Amino acid sequence: MNRQSNAKMPQKTYVRWLYRGFLYLFGVVVGLTIPWYIYISHVTDSIVNEQWEIPSVVYARPLELYVGKNLTPEALVFELDLLGYQAVNGTPKLGQYQIYQNNFDIYSKGFAFTDKNSPPKRIKINLSESKIVEMTPAIYRLEPKVIGHFYSSGLENRQPVKVNDIPDTMVKGLQAVEDQDFNHHHGVSWTGIIRAAYKNLMAGEIVQGGSTITQQLVKNKLQYNHSSILRKLHEALAATLLENKLNKKEIIEMYFNEIYWGQDGKVSIHGVAEAASYYFAKDVRQLNIAEQALLVGIIKGPSWYNPFRQAERAIQRRNLVLKIWFETAIISQQQWQQSKNQPLGLSGHRNIKADFADYMDVVKSQLKAQFKASDLRQKGLKIFTYLDPYIQYKTTQTARKTSQWLSSDVESAIVVSGAQNAELKAISGSKNERSHYNRALLAKRQIGSLIKPFVYLAGLETLSDFDLQADLHDEPIKLKTDEGTVWQPKNWDNKSWGIIAAKEALVHSRNQATVDLGLKISLKKFIGFMQDLGLNVNRSRHPSLFLGAIDLTPFEVQHLFSVFSSRGQNAQVLAVNYITNVDNELLSHNKHQNKLQINISNIDLINQAMYAITIRGTAKAISEKFQLPGTWFGKTGTTNAGRDSWFSGFNQELLATVWVGSDDNGSTPYSGSSGALILWAHLFMNL
Numbered sequence: 001m002n003r004q005s006n007a008k009m010p011q012k013t014y015v016r017w018l019y020r021g022f023l024y025l026f027g028v029v030v031g032l033t034i035p036w037y038i039y040i041s042h043v044t045d046s047i048v049n050e051q052w053e054i055p056s057v058v059y060a061r062p063l064e065l066y067v068g069k070n071l072t073p074e075a076l077v078f079e080l081d082l083l084g085y086q087a088v089n090g091t092p093k094l095g096q097y098q099i100y101q102n103n104f105d106i107y108s109k110g111f112a113f114t115d116k117n118s119p120p121k122r123i124k125i126n127l128s129e130s131k132i133v134e135m136t137p138a139i140y141r142l143e144p145k146v147i148g149h150f151y152s153s154g155l156e157n158r159q160p161v162k163v164n165d166i167p168d169t170m171v172k173g174l175q176a177v178e179d180q181d182f183n184h185h186h187g188v189s190w191t192g193i194i195r196a197a198y199k200n201l202m203a204g205e206i207v208q209g210g211s212t213i214t215q216q217l218v219k220n221k222l223q224y225n226h227s228s229i230l231r232k233l234h235e236a237l238a239a240t241l242l243e244n245k246l247n248k249k250e251i252i253e254m255y256f257n258e259i260y261w262g263q264d265g266k267v268s269i270h271g272v273a274e275a276a277s278y279y280f281a282k283d284v285r286q287l288n289i290a291e292q293a294l295l296v297g298i299i300k301g302p303s304w305y306n307p308f309r310q311a312e313r314a315i316q317r318r319n320l321v322l323k324i325w326f327e328t329a330i331i332s333q334q335q336w337q338q339s340k341n342q343p344l345g346l347s348g349h350r351n352i353k354a355d356f357a358d359y360m361d362v363v364k365s366q367l368k369a370q371f372k373a374s375d376l377r378q379k380g381l382k383i384f385t386y387l388d389p390y391i392q393y394k395t396t397q398t399a400r401k402t403s404q405w406l407s408s409d410v411e412s413a414i415v416v417s418g419a420q421n422a423e424l425k426a427i428s429g430s431k432n433e434r435s436h437y438n439r440a441l442l443a444k445r446q447i448g449s450l451i452k453p454f455v456y457l458a459g460l461e462t463l464s465d466f467d468l469q470a471d472l473h474d475e476p477i478k479l480k481t482d483e484g485t486v487w488q489p490k491n492w493d494n495k496s497w498g499i500i501a502a503k504e505a506l507v508h509s510r511n512q513a514t515v516d517l518g519l520k521i522s523l524k525k526f527i528g529f530m531q532d533l534g535l536n537v538n539r540s541r542h543p544s545l546f547l548g549a550i551d552l553t554p555f556e557v558q559h560l561f562s563v564f565s566s567r568g569q570n571a572q573v574l575a576v577n578y579i580t581n582v583d584n585e586l587l588s589h590n591k592h593q594n595k596l597q598i599n600i601s602n603i604d605l606i607n608q609a610m611y612a613i614t615i616r617g618t619a620k621a622i623s624e625k626f627q628l629p630g631t632w633f634g635k636t637g638t639t640n641a642g643r644d645s646w647f648s649g650f651n652q653e654l655l656a657t658v659w660v661g662s663d664d665n666g667s668t669p670y671s672g673s674s675g676a677l678i679l680w681a682h683l684f685m686n687l
Contacts (some may be wrong), residue, residue, distance in 0.1 A: 052158055053378040055152065058363055064140075084282070095107065104127070150373075159273040159380070174296050179212045212239060215236065220260065279347065293339065307346055323340075395426035406670065413554045415440050439659070440554045445551055447637050452548070454529075532597070572592055633650055638670075658677070
């Protein structure tokens, strides 16, 4: 009996240890699994509740088309190409245009404006002598060009859309390529894994992945930088939990808005809406079957199948996707045959060298007081500006040719705005496309004789016995300044003309006569007058202020001369028109300040003098050398030793200010008429 009991003792001990081991192992598994489950559950909660940082989009002005509008064929073609329209020989389809002689046949893409929706429409335009003479329909607005974004630190470009706004063929087609069991599995598809392995084996290459759409979404969110079994387990559990928290429609919508579609420089393209815009310059709803298939195909490897760099590879991938769609009855045989023979149809707008960076600097500056930086980076605002892409292109090209028309040693800056409405059309801060210094907005330089029209306007406004026929003394003068020094202004030709009519003194930019008038006004009153125009000149208490001894940026000069071009209606140049939220609801509409309290007849008198300047004064090259048609008004400006060359001039439509000089403030061989005026004239000759 004892022997039997002793024999059973080891067996009982073994069972007991086995049981204890099991409990220990179970405890370890439970102890690890529960925290893991909690962690993965937290991850899926963060996916479900994530709020995307949607960058704000900045738009140019929309091109308004109507009978009577001044528009050259070159400008219209530029606009269409910039917007990604394709020139064709036959009848245009959506996003295409045809030209025959000066007749344009355009199939527009449409745009949802705040005030009115412009649906896609066939537009026929007849141009004659750079003007629209016939048009059907009578009026239409093309969609505005995107000129920039306000990105978060992640530099991701994304515009979320609802799944109902994505073509049905694309929604079904994504599932056919990436996850045929999407509507039947719960996050992980074992049949999908087996099917993918079989198809890849038969094709001799990877044509289908084993991960479900839900797993891919999780993978994109988790962003592991290595592959492992643990990572696969993470993805599988997270995908299963995500399927319990979102329905299939919500998952597919999140996938389309989240997935990575390529790279635009430093900016990542995320979401189908941004991909459609980047590759085809289209709304996602307007994509044809071939375009949809290309985007679905790119998902597998955006760099490997980059259609801009690997066109043949991208076509092969697209056609493979189309074949799958045909085999799964998503498209018909006719659609398959037509689509696989189409070219890629990529938008050519990326090839147009249009530089909007300097304009964006102004937009940022003018939005500072209205919106927090975080709102601009995250709230998906839509910012509509006054930028004219064609004028901006010509302005940029003019600045680039500074060294061609002048010297390689000088820099330039140009600002262009609407003459009557002070809407900023274009700005260029450098002749060098790689320069990041916006001289038009940041470089303060002495303005020289550009100040003179304001001295004479102040005389008309403040002196009861003064008009432009009044006599002024263009004679040597000595003035003792507050610092105790003696100031002796001289004329640019080192001559004095004696008694001269005020208008002639302005037309011929006589320094001594202008100082004579300034002293009659008084420095204090002139400073107050300029402050009423919005310019703080308190920092200048020297009579040399009458001759422009004050530092201003070209953009500030543009503000000043808007007083003349708008006949006192505007003295503030605005870049931003209006702003909407992500749902297209109006948030703000920028308006110009109330008109200035200046006698319009006095402004007209100064404008008459500035017209004479372009005919027989310091800017007579406009009418003589360049022979620009029409009526022009303007004023040159030069500082000592040619350190700064200025010209600000306008017609009924546009006002432009040009500065030329050296960054080190060194001397140049240029006066206002031999430097800045040259660039100004070439700009208007090419518009």
